[in-house]
Amino acid sequence: MKIIRFTKGFVPAIVVSGVIILIGIVSFIKDGFNFGVDFRAGLIQEVQFAPPAFSLAYTGYNNATISMTRAQIDIVVSGVNVENTTHTFPFAEYSTVGSLATALSSIDGIAVDTGAASAVSTANLIQSAHGSPKLSAVPYVVHYLPPGSPVIPIDEVRAALSPLGTVTVQVLGNDEERRFMVRMEDKEGETVPTEAVVAALETAFGDDSVAVTRSDYVGSRFSKQLQNQAGILLFATLILILVYAAIRFKIEYAVGAVAAIAHDALVMVTFICLSNMEFNTTTIAALLTILGYSINDTIVIFDRIRETRRIYPDSPFEDVLNRSISETLGRTVITTVTTMLAVLSLFIFTTGSMKDFALALLVGMVSGVYSTIFIASSFVYFWRRKPRRSALRAN
Secondary structure (H helix, E strand, O other): OOOOOHHHHHHHHHHHHHHHHHHHHHHHHHHOOEEOHHHOOEEEEEEEEOOEEEEEEEOOOOEEEEEEOOOEEEEEEEEOOEEEEEEEEEOOOOOEHHHHHHHHHOOOOEEEEEOOOOOOEHHHEEOOOOOOOEEOOOOEEEEEOOOOOOOOOHHHHHHHHHHHOOEEEEEEOOHHHOEEEEEEEOOOOOOOOOOHHHHHHHHHHOOOOEEEEEEEEEOHHHHHHHHHHHHHHHHHHHHHHHHHHHHHOOHHHHHHHHHHHHHHHHHHHHHHHHHOOEEOHHHHHHHHHHHHHHHHHHHHHHHHHHHHHHHOOOOOHHHHHHHHHHHHHHHHHHHHHHHHHHHHHHHHHOOHHHHHHHHHHHHHHHHHHHHHHHHHHHHHHHHHHHHHHHHHHHO
């Protein structure tokens, strides 16, 4: 087996890593992270441009609520001295808007105003999180997406929301689905009104033309708490890995392992800042996954170094190190490439935060292999050379 002299690349690798990390630190100080809604106080809404299929109004004496899934609509009627009655309307049975509207009208006190053609399939109905599920005299609108609906450019959506201030808009899914994610940060001392986004979009695109499929609000106190917890989590990970490696190996191996995963974390910071990737809980999950992958690879090489040292006790440590890394290189490459193929499929066939998660893993796995060979191993190498230099100086 050919032994590669990896030790010759230790110093250049450290210089390259230092430059990359320095760029990341400068970028972080200058621009910071692009925090997602998890770490940033404000409103996040997923909206879909879809005209009204029909609206429901209830004028009865009892209470009526509506719930909708992809498979059916349920109307629950309740009140004083009245047993709860659930009316279920499966879309498989009521396959058109016309038949569904007729069935809904059979409930006492329910009035249905149909906006779509009677022949429209109920499979095109959209579940909305907008409005109260409690029915009243104020119409509750159910939306649908007509097949072949024209694409709405994202620039038009941004223009419609520009009066609200700084708003981030992102396309979700295919353009034909006309789905967007809208983020609004809280202004100082002000809370974003949850109806502001819908009102602005309906002003530009027409009344009842927007279905809200998701709506979340994160308070400033909670977002700050999440940021602090994320930092504590990453710091605790480094400490636990240091303790584990110190117990299993010698202290120089433990510090080398921590230096390697700290290097991976800083490289990921550089990548996140330069790519302007959203920093959210998914990014934290990717970081922890990368650190776990990196330390696993590092432990494998450290184990081989210890075994090789026992087999060749009289060999210089530099030769032991090069032999150990060379022997495990094939295993490292095969494992990494196999894992990257699975992650690559996630990157190609997914969208949104899952796509960012896969991209972060791809970058992190490359960094993990690199840091194991050139950071963790080089730290142990230079640590071991220090006593020898001291002895030479003494003589």
